[in-house]
Amino acid sequence: MLADAARGFLDEAAPVAHLRAQRDAGQTHDPELWKQMAEMGWAGVLVPEAAGGADMGFAAANVLAEEMGRSLTASPFLSTAVIAATALRQISDERARTALAAIAGGARTYALAIDEGSKHAPEASALRAERDGNGFRLSGEKRFVVDGGFANHLLVLARTDAGLTLFDIPADRAGIARTAQAMIDSRDAARITFDGVEATGDNVLGQVDDAMTVLAPALHAGQAALAAEMSGLAAGAFGMTLAYLKERTQFGVPIGSFQALQHRAAHLWSDCEVTASAILNAGRMLDGDPDNAALAVSLAKARATQTAQLAVQEGVQMHGGIGMTDEFDMGFYMKRARVGAEWLGDYGYHAGVVARLRGF
Template sequence: MSFVLNEEETMLRDGAQQFLEEQAPVTALRALRDSGDPVGFSRDLWAAMAEMGWCGILVGEDHGGVDMGCAAAGLVLEQIGRNLAASPFLSTAVLGASAFNLAGTDAQKAAWLPKIAAGETVIALALDERARHNPSHITTRAAKDGNGFRLTGAKRYAVNGAGADLLIVAARTEDERINLFLVSPEAAGVTRTSRRTLDSHVPADITFEDVKLDGDALLSGAEDSEAAYRHLLDIGRAAQAAEALGVGQKAFDLTLDYIREREQFGAPIGSFQGMQHRAAHLYGELELARSLVRRALTTLDTQPAQAPLWCAAAKAKATAVSRLAAAEGIQMYGGVGMTDEYDIGLYYKRAQAAGEFLGDDAFNAGEVARMSGY
């Protein structure tokens, strides 16, 4: 398995880097935060991403996409992380598109995948029901009701839930299996409560009180609904790991720039041996995380049956390393690193918040141990 980017991947990465540095710098996140934006992302940026073709990276050409695979999506997410670009790319172009690819019927795919590829919709995955991620703890119920269902339950911190046009809800059916359902956030019985997290994103808590669903709300195209659900989470973990890698790498880059310029005792503090040792350690950790993230994303594209272990390992490592890089950055900046004047604090906040999505480093390290027989 090659960890070297090919020409097409290199062009995608470089194009994403240039586009996001110009169109979605950290100042854009600050503007969204300071204005109290109700959804926490820019729909203009989302439309521009669609024009770049990114929204269709996991959508087949027959539905208007470019079908480049998870490894390509990871390259975009790494640049999103580097710029702290607030967008529904992960929730919609990755998780939303993958949910339809894995579990949608032909009719459902035809109805929604073109909208995803065109950037015409925002999707949120309504999954977790507790403060900590637990994919097996699903108490939301979808009871049969004639030809349809009645949905009852509650979800916490649905990413991009405040601005979503469509919810994909994990719920148990009468056979106790977990299935995915399409739910309009405007449907009777659905209540959204926006949350503003420390990283200036706006997820939502969502309650479902006897929500009536048609039969075609069930994503029923998979032979095994729970296997599709688990695989969707694997894709999400690897994708979030790619973003975390970008967050950690940029935090490291900012720190290197600072310690090269900041002088103390007549010399740049980066010339002090203690600082050099800490920077060298971070560099090695970031490269280890990069290798795991690349392995996980490539395995999803080429050997999906082997992906669960690598996705959990990548999520565990990238989460831990991004948090370490941002925390070390604040330490090396000194007291000013805690102020809003410098961007390093924003990277620290994003590393902390994003690390919780689909399981933190401890959860995913536990999954690696379990799958390895410990």
């Protein structure tokens, strides 16, 4: 029921044509669309009811992410409603409840500022948080900060005296400089520099030197939801391809009657189904046994990366020349698949996690 409702709304309010129009207008997000999502309760899908949210769980968040993937909906859902909300859920104080309520109401958006190199590597963060009286001063740079160009709050991972610390900092604080960049999928990312940015004790999420206790669950939630989005992307691309195989004729018959194309379509369908099962399992683990969900989450993200890549490549191939043109929507799916493959860990990163947790 949730999937059907989401699909009905997104087909009307945010089809791929909406993303194309945003790109052509030089826009990377639609604040009005996010407002509508918040009014439907999507922004608060992981926010406790006491803070004004729906608290529907991670499996439900994945359902919404999957439907957004089908139509390539650009929104701060993953960064804000999934990652930031999950991080804040680990904290039981009034500050966190206020932030969660602001997320559920659509008033506060977040961007996750953790990576500094070309690959996802939170543990390698070098941005420094130096002690300054009762607080800190943050200095350094973060790259590939998705939604970082417009979010009004940042979750910043910094190196402190004996480990890593996670900070929740308003994006307009003095010393923060954001260089917004439109990615190849026409969405927002930013390079953010911190020049002696002040952070007080109230900005620390969790405990000093112990960021991963708060951040790890948030990353797992974000990776699972991103995998779900990529699964939806693959399904959307496959649906377009299947429809084309049925309507395009050659030698007087639909090209879908050619056995070679049938085999390739069947292979892609099977791959999509196996990946969907992996994502369902990741949501189940996050809801039922979050402390042991890492294996299921990384398996889902690795599989979703491969499946989305296969779906868009086969889509372009089976559409022939038109698949290579900007006028045709398949290119948008291919570009989003490429960005999704890199964000929050690529195939190699998650295959490594799976191998390590399996004892190899």
